[in-house]
Amino acid sequence: MRSQHDLLLKVENLETSxxxxxxxxxxxNGVSFTVKKGKTLGVVGESGCGKSVTAHTILQLLPRLGKINAGHITYYGKEEAVVLNRLERNGRKMRSIRGKEIGMIFQDPMASLNPVYTIGNQICEALLQHDAMSKKEAADRAVEMLSLLGIPSARARLKDYPHQFSGGMKQRVMIAMAMVCNPKLLIADEPTTALDVTIQAQILELMKDVQKKYDTSVILITHNMGIVSDMADEVAVMYMGKIVEFGTVEQVLSRPQHPYTRALLRSVPVLGIRRNMRLETIRGSTPDPSEMPEGCAFAPRCDFATDRCRSAPPQTDEGQGHLVRCWNLEEVRKG
Ligand SMILES: Nc1ncnc2c1ncn2[C@@H]1O[C@H](COP(=O)(O)OP(=O)(O)O)[C@@H](O)[C@H]1O
Ligand code: SF4
Ligand SMILES: [Mg+2]
Structure with missing residues (x-):
């Protein structure tokens, strides 16, 4: 069991429907993981596997129909650990750390930026709300953050409205807004997916610089394995609401054990990793999430599936912090 002092967040058994x-x-459907201080956890998996709902469950920002059925979160960023053991929508304890201790960035900046307020107003709002700062101090801090994120003439741009920024610049503003209170954890859900590849790379580099400067932990959600290999220290691979594999980038991307992770890596080009391989698509499609199979959810698509896989959910096999949820690892390794 790892000592707790290097942990920032422990998430146990989240269930949201x-x-x-x-x-x-x-x-x-039973998601557990940890985030270490100053490190990046990449969360990957195909569209619909539950990445965003996991983020929203942690932040307790679920849409109206969403219900948290179980889960336990411990946040170690304060002097005394904050334990959230009855998770609900918009719970009081989470409200006290969301925005200040935990920043967030989502894929679509227009969903988070208010078109009728200036950028300056929106960035300063969080500072004035959470920190006892004067307006002048808040504006100075906003300029500092915008400059760090490579926004030219930052002070003049405080007076601009969101529509006056390009897509990439808006996303930089979003990161500045999420980071301005110096949160200990940043949850970034597909932060660059909507942008073109060159701008994506620039923004991820900037995010990495800011993270290093402030020693921020990051949960980086993406369906892009290349981004994970560039940015993450640890990786959680999700399939149908469960984490099927968890470990360091080296363990999961270079020595993947779960048949789903292996298939996922065969289906995408990852720079630097298995560069010459032929790309394949994963056979079959994700089953309907309202008809969860009794056993392993990957069984209908898995070449190694046996009767046991179809009847009982696989237990987690853990070796050196590398967790794999599969019944037939020996066969998979041979095959
Ligand atoms: N507001 C919602 N109402 C109903 N179902 C939803 C809602 N949001 C997400 N879901 C369902 O939850 C599952 C996980 O979605 P999501 O976390 O958004 O996937 P990902 O982010 O990995 O692409 C999907 O089956 C999706 O259809
Ligand atoms: S438990 Fe069985 S079906 Fe599931 S991934 Fe492992 S071998 Fe495949
Ligand atoms: Mg999503």
Whole structure:
């Protein structure tokens, strides 16, 4: 068992579902992981596997139909650990750390930026709300953050409105806004997916610089394995609401054990890793999340599936912090 002093966040057994009347979607189905101080955890998996709902569950910012059925979160960023053991929507304890201790960036900046307020107003708002700062101090801090994120003439741009910024610049503003209170954890959900590749790379580099400067931990959600290999220290691979593999980047990307991770890596080009391999698509498609199979959810698509896989959910096999949820690891390693 790892000592707790290098941990910033421990998430245990999150379960979140959407009751859609005719069916219940188990979007997050027993997710546990840890985030270390100053480190980046990459969360990867195909669209719909539950990455965003996991982030929203942690932040307790779920849409109306979302319900947290179970889960336990411990935040070690304060002198005394903050324990959230009855998770709900918009719970009081989380409200006290969200925004200040935990910053967040989502894929679509327009969903988070208010078109009728200036950028300066929006960045300073968090500072004035959480820190006892004068307006002048807040503006200076906003300029510092915008400059760090490579926004030219930052002071003059405080007076501009969101529509006066390009897509890439808006995303930089979002990062500045999320980082301005110097949070200990940043949750970034597909922060650059909507941008073109060159701008993506620039923004991720800037994010890395700011993270290093402030020693921020990051949960980086992406479906892009290349971004994970560039940015993350540890990786969680999600499939149908569960983490099927967890470990260091080296363990998961260079020595993947779970058949799903292996298939995922075969299906995407990852710079520097297995550069010459032929790309394949993963056979079959993700099952309907409201009809969760009894056993391993990957069984219908897995070349190694046996009767046991189809009837009982696989236990986690843990070696040196490398967690793999699969019944047939020996066969997979041979095969
Ligand atoms: N507001 C919602 N109402 C109903 N179902 C939802 C809602 N948000 C997400 N889901 C379902 O939860 C599952 C996980 O979604 P999500 O976390 O957004 O996936 P990802 O971010 O990995 O692409 C999906 O099956 C999705 O359809
Ligand atoms: S438990 Fe069985 S079906 Fe699931 S990934 Fe492992 S071998 Fe494949
Ligand atoms: Mg998502």
């Amino acid at each position: 959407f009751d859609l009347g005719s069916r219940v979607v188990k979007a997050v």
